[in-house]
Structure formats: structure tokens, C-alpha cells
Amino acid sequence: MSEIKLTRKGLMTRQKILDTAEDIFGEKGYFETSIAEITLRAGVAQGTYYNYFSTKKEVFEELIRQLSSSFRHQIKVAMEKETSFEAKQRAGYVAFFEWLTNHRNLYSIVQQSVLVDMNLYRWYYEKIAEGFIKAIEEAIDKKECKPLNPETVAYCFMGIGQFIGMRWVFWEKETVPDHVFDEAMEIIFNGINN
Template sequence: MSEIKENQLTSKGMKTRQKILDTAEEIIGEKGYFETSIVEITVKAGVAQGTFYNYFPTKKSIYDELVYQMSSSLRYQIKLAMEEKSSFEEKQRAGFLAFFDWVINHRNLYSIIQQSVLVDKNLYRWYYEKIANGFIKSIEEAIDIRECKPLNPETIAYCLMGIGQFIGMRWVYWEQQPVPDNVLDEVMEVIFNGLNREGEN
């Protein structure tokens, strides 16, 4: 049976498709891509296998859609949070906080994205490059108005991404709790004032 395109779906069809995606996110996030079967997804979602194939031709196709959808949702939330702020520092703080808040409700992001190293390396790279592009744009704007040192925006972007990735992993993914305020304060201190004690009061 041919796949139904998203723009052809009725309201009910959209809900069914999303239910299948949400179930796949949960199972693949917990068990892993290679250990998850379409049968498991359909049983837990409460739909027939034929219904699954109406929306997704293969297990890989639903995995790809999970990565695309999570990426889009995450980047949108970060963009909204940053748009409300004026200075570069305020934007970065808001962006980090939006990321941590989003991951609280999508903890399987870590597992699903890391699996893509084995499932599809190009997809793995695409995911991080999309995140990096948002950072780069913000950094370039800050450099233009002299709120950021004129360093390579891509280098800065990946440094900031690394900080967000592992701070989120430490508290949200491992501890299943929001990132403490004092931790976010220290992250901003490191980013904007560094580790050098010169000039310290």
C-alpha cells in the first residue's frame, strides 16, 4: 500500500500518524532502533500493521521522520525563546533554557539522535548541522553589533552546542530533573566571562 502524504491527511489521519510517531519515539528511545519492530509499535499504538504502512513504508522512514520532527520542534522552541530577548547574552541564556525545558518532555531525544550514528550517519550530521546553523546566525549577528568577539562563528556554535548537550544529559537525561538555576548561571559565567581569574574581585 502506498504511503499517504502528510498534506493529504484528514484531521483523524493526522492524529493517527502522530500517535504512531509518539509510540515509535517511546519504544525506539527505550529499546533502540535495531531492537524495535513495527509489530511492537503498532500493538502499543493500537493500530493495525496495514495502518502503519499507510503512513510509513518502512521502519527507517518513521525513524527519519522522528528525527526531522524532533529537530523542527526543538529549533522552533529555541527560536521563540530567543526572539523575546534583546542582548546576545540574554538570547543565549533563553536558548539554553528552552532546550533544557524541551528535553524534559522529550528525553528520548538523546537516545534517538545518538543511535543515528549507526542507523544513518548522514542523518546524524544533518541534525547537528541544523542546530549549528541557528547558533551561527545568532553569533554572526552578535559579532556585527560587537556583542561577541570576532571569532569563527562555526567554532563558537559547536562549543555552545557541546555545553548544552552535556549539561542537558547530566541533569535532564540522567537525573530526570530540570537543570538547576545555579548550574545555568555557571554555564553563562563560563561562556561570557571564561575561566581566567584575572580581574577577579
């Protein structure tokens, strides 16, 4: 859909549709969700929905892009307050896990995207990897970490964040326990050998 300039009220309505879609896609799944259900729960007319999105897939794609942008921004802000590579990474994980407590449906929605649009699914993870790769390259240049392949390390870091968040925040609906966070950081920065 072409970009149109929206009023403040229009932006709020559009965001209300996205927030409602996040809830319903997370609860029921993409294929079981209808535009009618999104509009009914959002309290907007179906015609209003079409002022902002042409299809259900379009709102789904925008939702994933918005969620990705939102948590990446929160991570960036948290990391900017730190100076060392290790402190930045710790702050980034904390920021992600905190953000995730308010967006637990992220896991369900992203996993659905593999069936809805494989390119979107890949984009989501590649976008996250870009930030990690840049930070790892900078750390290698500063001799703050071993000169390993930055992409390999990035995807390892992503896997740790993905599954720690899934296990505690998504499945258990709690915050990541301090001892779990500390052990994950121990593995990242010191490995598992004695």
C-alpha cells in the same frame, strides 16, 4: 514516501505512531524495535502504519527531523522575546532544557542515528549549528561578542547544551539546577579565568 494530504484524524494517527516510536526507540533502541511493537503499543493496525510510513527507518528519520524542528522552534520563540545576544542565548538554553524534560529520549534516539544513518546524524547537528552560526554572526556584526569563527563558537555552545542536558535531564531525569545553568552561562559569557 510521497506527501499525501492527511485528514485531521490521519494527522493524529500519524503523530500517535511517531510519539509511540519515540518512546520505544528511546527505551529499546532502533535495532530492537519492531514495526509490530510500535503498532501494538500505538493501538493501530500494521496496515495503518504503512499508510504513513514505508519502513521502520522512515519513521525513525521522520521522528528525528520532527524532534529537531520542535525544539528549534521552541528555542526560536523564546529568543525572539529578548534583545541582546546574551539574553537570547540564555533564553534559548532555558527553552531547550524545558523542552528536553518532555523528550528525554532525544539523546538515546540521536545517538542511535550514528549507526542507522550517518547522514541523518550529521544533518541533525548541522541544522542546530545553522541557527547558532546565524546568531553569532549577527552578534559579531553588532559587536556583542568577539570576532571568533562562528562555526567554532556554535559547536562549543552546542557541546555545552548537549552535555549539561545529558547529565541532568537525561541521566538524572530532573531539571537543570539553577547553579549549573548559571555556571554554564558564566563560562560561555565570561570564561573561566580570574
